[in-house]
Amino acid sequence: EVQLVQSGPEVKKPGSTVKISCKVSGYTLTDHYMHWVQQAPGKGLEWMGLVDPADGETIYAEKFRGRVTTNADTSIDTVYMSLNSLTSEDTAVYYCAVGRGWELFKWGQGSLVTVSS
Amino acid sequence: DVVMTQSPLSLPATLGQPASISCRSSQSLVHSDGNTYLNWYQQRPGQSPRLLFYKVSKRDSGVPDRFSASGSGTDFTLKISRMEAEDVAIYYCMQGTRWPLTFGGGTRVEIK
Numbered sequence: 001e002v003q004l005v006q007s008g009p010e011v012k013k014p015g016s017t018v019k020i021s022c023k024v025s026g027y028t029l030t031d032h033y034m035h036w037v038q039q040a041p042g043k044g045l046e047w048m049g050l051v052d053p054a055d056g057e058t059i060y061a062e063k064f065r066g067r068v069t070t071n072a073d074t075s076i077d078t079v080y081m082s083l084n085s086l087t088s089e090d091t092a093v094y095y096c097a098v099g100r101g102w103e104l105f106k107w108g109q110g111s112l113v114t115v116s117s
Numbered sequence: 118d119v120v121m122t123q124s125p126l127s128l129p130a131t132l133g134q135p136a137s138i139s140c141r142s143s144q145s146l147v148h149s150d151g152n153t154y155l156n157w158y159q160q161r162p163g164q165s166p167r168l169l170f171y172k173v174s175k176r177d178s179g180v181p182d183r184f185s186a187s188g189s190g191t192d193f194t195l196k197i198s199r200m201e202a203e204d205v206a207i208y209y210c211m212q213g214t215r216w217p218l219t220f221g222g223g224t225r226v227e228i229k
Contacts, residue, residue: 035218037166045158045166045209047218061217095165102154102213103171110165 004108022096140210154213
């Protein structure tokens with residue numbers, strides 16, 4: 001069974017950086033892209049970007065480009081997403097989701113990031 | 118970016134009765150490879166999203182057959198043939214045809 005287990009909640013100061021992990025099991029990490037999706041409180045879903053764990057290639061949404069980085073450590077079946085220069089608008093739940101074709105077929109449980117001074 | 122517009126925003130549904138959600142895209146979702154990458158997700162309260170359908174109408178594993186999906190080009194529909202209590206959720210469409218991937222704003226389905 002495919003499982004994605006994300007790191008726990010974080011509280012960050014404005015201007016700082018958060019790094020979230022997503023550990024996978026039940027499939028070979030390099031077989032599928034890993035996507036990241038943001039969900040602000042009470043809001044909808046916004047795609048942030050993806051990484052191809054096979055070669056490290058990344059694609060980011062324009063809104064997050066320059067502030068987001070995602071990479072994979074295939075030795076421990078874990079993907080990471082870092083978001084820097086945090087503001088209160090980055091307070092959200094962040095999901096990793098594994099892609100098959102262009103559908104996100106399995107999602108992590110989400111990681112809540114709260115940005116507060 | 119492709120704008121995905123869902124309607125209605127909120128849908129009070131009667132148990133045992135059908136319910137239908139519309140999703141329209143600002144551009145055709147037919148990819149140059151001939152596929153249409155339109156997906157539907159269900160997000161129950163307090164849970165992560167779950168894939169229901171991909172490529173317009175392909176049902177993902179374990180999705181009850183009271184759910185169906187259809188459409189083409191720019192107009193797509195998700196239907197519940199008989200509303201059940203466990204179907205209370207927010208439903209999102211998402212397109213994967215053009216960068217960046219984009220989601221609809223969601224439709225909240227609740228019991229009337």
